[in-house]
Amino acid sequence: MLPLLGAALSGLLAFLAGIFEDSESNAGSASNPNSQVQLAPQIGHRHRYFNKAISGEPPANALWVTTAATVAVLLSVRLEAMGTLYSVILSSVIGALVSALLLGLYGILAHISRIASMRTFRQPLYWDAIFSALPLGISFGFLTAFSLTLLSFTAGMMLNNPFSVPLIALLLGITIGSIGSATGDIHYGAERLYQHYMFGSGIPIAKQGDIDIKGEYGYRNSVDTPYFTLRFGAMVTAFAFGLLIFLDSLSRVFDFAGVWTSVIVELGIILIIFIVTVRLEKYTRDKYGPFMR
Amino acid sequence: MEPVTAFFAIILGGVLVGICVHFIPASATGAMSAATGIATGPSMLSAGAGMAGLLSASYSIDSGLSVVLASGATASALMVALTILSGNIANAFGTGVPPASGQTASGQSITGKSTKDAISGWDQKPYISPGTDGHGMPVQTNFSGLIGAFIGGTGGALVLFAVYTLLVPILRQDAAFTISGFIAGGVFLINCVLPAYTLVGKTEGMFDQKIRKTPKTLVSCFIVSSVIAMIIYIAAVVIQ
């Protein structure tokens, strides 16, 4: 019973973490689409985006999550008298707060420094572009760190992973960062930043940097971005990461072939996913047809 | 596993990690649906897949080498398979483009002048948005990505198991688990950046012309892994 419960809980936490992670990166224009925001002033689009660019998503998320998890582990030892569950949850909140503070500091430093490097292209530094988007990014970062810290504790305590909790957090942080930048970013980079281009086409390399700087009303700032990407991009990220953690945990619940059970189950799942991906490709090819001008 | 075998296992693991990066399709401009491959840098994506593999391999570390290797490989492949599926969903419904290989469409892939997908046989050329280098992950890159993830996950798990066998005699068991996990992660991160130098930030996997440059990566990773393995071996075995 406990492994199944652990698998379900970790799946849920991973799903939530996926949503928050993608929203956090989009609220700060982090990761790959950042190059577009960076290019925009060079072709004459002075923008009001929050250009956070702390680093690629994997190391950045790994830092938030590992900070939260390390502080949480050290604190939970101190708070042991409160009982395991309470001490874990309370110390995870405090750990996530520390990492949110760190995220805020790195975010401010990164934005100001990047805009300062845009002097040649006459890009002004708008203070409200930072300070309206920053709390949103910090809160999403807090939620990411919190859910992943709880997920690391779940893996370490309920699923009996032999690694220590901060190491699990580091591995999970790098994994969620690479999934987030590989899936959710497409919705931000190819659709949200280029909404004035027609739907149904990749962004030609010659057009890169020609981003949409007008919003639903007025000029667009980064607060508007998660509002858009939460509906699809964040969900796709959550789908990938949540399913990865859930299926990986679930494959260890069964036992029909001894130690090889999880490997056999995962191979079956990979085959199914491969078939689904091929069918999806066939569907899009039939449905959309060849490219038409 | 004997200490000397473990020494060679660390080198082999490092080389496998290096090779895996060549097989996993990745390109940063994929995030703008402007290039074929998973929408992030090759080394970043391989690192993510490798870490997922290490996490999964750690569960079965007491069940013997073959199970550890298989768990690492399948978990990495599961991560890449899910990322490819989700990336294609994001391309199909977020951007509205079908997956298509840019290099195959321009007749420059390793299969020759054919513009058809090497596995499914579907023509790639008409589906490319003009001005882009393809988008999404068509069947051939998907297949190649899975192979790459299997190789990389095996390499990561091999390093994990080898370092673990070196550390178990000299440390407490829980410390040995975590430290070997960390060192395996470190060896993975060191080796997955070298191929990125060869790939210059973009690859379509094993049907890309850049696969021909794999020997360069192989030699580089072999040299670097040997030095690292020697340092681990000196610290864990020689001066004990």
Next chain:
Amino acid sequence: MSTDMKKEFTSQELYFIALVPGIIAILMVKFYHPVTPIAVILIWPAFLSGANAVRSVARYGLGTGTASIGYWGTAVGATIAFISQFINPAYNFVSPYFEILSALIVGAVTGICAQRIIKMKIPVMIRDSAILASSTAIIAMFLLGMLTEYSASVTTVDAYITYPLIYIATTLAILHPFNGSMGAGENQRRTLRLSAVEASMTTALFGLIALLFSEALFFTGISVIIVSAAGFVIFVKRWFSAVKEDTYEFAWTGYPPAEH
């Protein structure tokens, strides 16, 4: 750290001012732990040296992100620092020289591979790869020493749970100054000043970790946080004065010019 000179520092100069104080700082925490707050100041140049190495390598367009070169360098330095933690205590005298030299060798070997086998044609590849890896080894050895050397007998949790944080926090502090300042107007002065800000942020974080890590490190943790906070205030002021010179225009709010 007089970073306001007009001419650029070379990597070797920065590495030299990182290496000597870095080794002194490591030996200080190793043999006389109460001076840790002073040693923290001596370790900051190592962050500058690492950030400068990332800058000089990444400026050439590596074909991989700045983030990748940052985590590669720290992976070399930190992994070797952690490997050294399980060598027999009887050989303790080889530390930290063994780690710093090993990191230098691995970095140089990687640089040679990139230069000779992959043929990258980046003139500074070998030198700066070695400096990058070695600087991160200095930082990792210092942070490890700060947390473990003194408290080993009185701690309630094991030191190895902090390894991941040491690794990833160093990574970000090394790669972020260049990555965060990237753009046409990037210059070494501002990048290094940003690096100093982030170095003090990172040591403050480890002050907090030390505080929580062991009862015996309570005062060490508090004093490290205070020293780092003081450094943070000073460095932020210096960095912001550079930003004021470099930025085109400050505005509280407004519309981008010429497009409405």
